[in-house]
Amino acid sequence: MSPRPKALFAMREEHLALLFPAPLLRRLDTLADIDVTLVAERFDDPRLNLADTEILITGWGCPPLDEAVLAAAPRLRAVLHAAGSVKGLVAPVCWERGLLVSSAAAANAVPVAEYTVGTILLAGKGVFALGERYRRERGFTLAKIEPLVGNNGRRVGIVGASQIGRRVIELLAPYDLDLCLYDPYTRVPGVRRASLEEVLRRSDIVSLHAPATPETRHMLDRTRLALMPDGAVLINTARGSLVDTDALVAELKSGRLSAILDVTEPEPLPPGSPLFDLPNAFLTPHIAGSHGNEVARMGTLVLDELERLTAGQPLTHRVTADDLDRVA
Template sequence: MPHRPVAMFAMTAENVPRVFPAEALARLRELVDVDPALVAEDFGDPRVRARLARTEILITGWGCPVLDAAVLDAAPGLRAVLHAAGSVKGFGTPALWDRGVLVSSAAAANALPVAEYTLAMILLAGKDVFACRDRLREERAFPRGRVHPRAGNFRRRVGVVGASRVGRRLVELLAPFDLEVSLADPYVDEAGAAALGVPLLPLDALLVGSDVVTLHAPGTPETRHLLGRRELALMRDGSVLVNTARGSLVDHGALVRELRSGRIGAVLDVTDPEPLPADSPLFDLPNAVLTPHVAGSQGNEVARLGATVLSELERLLSGGGLEFRVEATDLARTA
């Protein structure tokens, strides 16, 4: 029987069967020696420590403890961390890369449902669905005339802020529609934007010219309050802000002032803080649509993350390169 590397799960135990349903788990156990009943939620657990000493591959996910130098000292044979979720910044430390451990992330797989959610919200906002729902609930009758003058997605201008994995996937999903899409990203040049099939604009110009502004930049010190009072004031009357990235990208005090004026609308899947305090005015503003950070993988979508890890594992064991390798230099520009 061929050698199977020793692997261990490092995530919240309840997530293992969600990320790796029965068929995926069976395939995983064909490839590596892994015990689904022993999950590292705490690297101080003696049973976990004993397993860690023999572990070559860590399969991580939501709830993974921090992989600092002390943990890595206890795992001298560790050669790869395959993350069945998005960002590795919550648990990955420089010691991982310093010791030459390969790191892979399923962030690309998690980007798809976020892009799908965003596409849905852009189209619904374009039809003014949320306001129509509220009016119908209040008046219990159709308005006079069946054509709503403010609604429609024909040649509506969509401004994408950030050519992240989600931003790029969203641009692809928007392509079949009669929408005019533009991009703002300081790390993308004209040729890069042309390769995506969209014009590149300065952020201010994008804000002034868009009917929908959708945020897909990372949450870093540099991007905190990327949209503050001045930037939000640039948005055109009747436009809508969609945020599925990080709540810190938006100055919520300034946003509340704009929303109270009735000038713009917002769809927020992420906020700052998260969750919002119960007395936040955003809950009651009719032109704010809030969802509880559900744009990313939910329900059966979570299994896509496990499938990505399986694919990466097969590449690793066959001697091929990881498709979704994360380098230390990527961390400063990712969420």
């Protein structure tokens, strides 16, 4: 590679300014030969010069990198993805070609973990249920102690020691919580590991951080949801497919469980979904990941990776074909 390799943006153009604000574009100009006014939303755009492109800086909305794209880009060596998952982006031919692939999933994990920790603490304090009761009753009794709320010793189960799951555990360390973890591959020092069934049985709050794979589809089905204790809260910031929606709706309608859902199946929910009307279902529109000023964190990570690449150093956030079964 030349000292300033030829690079190309491939993503939705609307995201470029948030991912790479002016200071990051100035830094990028020192690292690569790139036209910052050209953003490929499709690879048959006649303005593109794929034949000379050595590095693709991709993001949300980038078309799949299939055989035709790679044939048109014989000098392509690396794909630096300024977003999370590369599953829908990188075709098998990319691995066969030996492309270096990097993902900004670690940067995107930060706001997801922050959202999760916030909702865990608020759920343990009873904020969602008591706030709904206050709204409904239009009043409350001063100095009345709520006996079932509080985070002192609250039992929290983490399902999946992903980058997000590990970050959640790290951020929860200062609090007086009783944590346990289910992950078939990974141990986290200082956190008790347990089976999925045990995590569900013993936890007041369960937070999902597993990838979407055929094996994890509906991992929380009717039988497993029934294991959760009365009054427990399920938090899902991972993928909607991890939970059997019909089974969860049945549990919520019974009033036995509550849920905080940033992701659902399907997504978005149809307007007639009962989840919109259940007072013990707190829904947010897939906002846990990077939004607003958080998006530039992923652009910064990509530029850090580009700097390593041009210096001949290994990528810190490299993704390999073997990783795909264990990441989101």
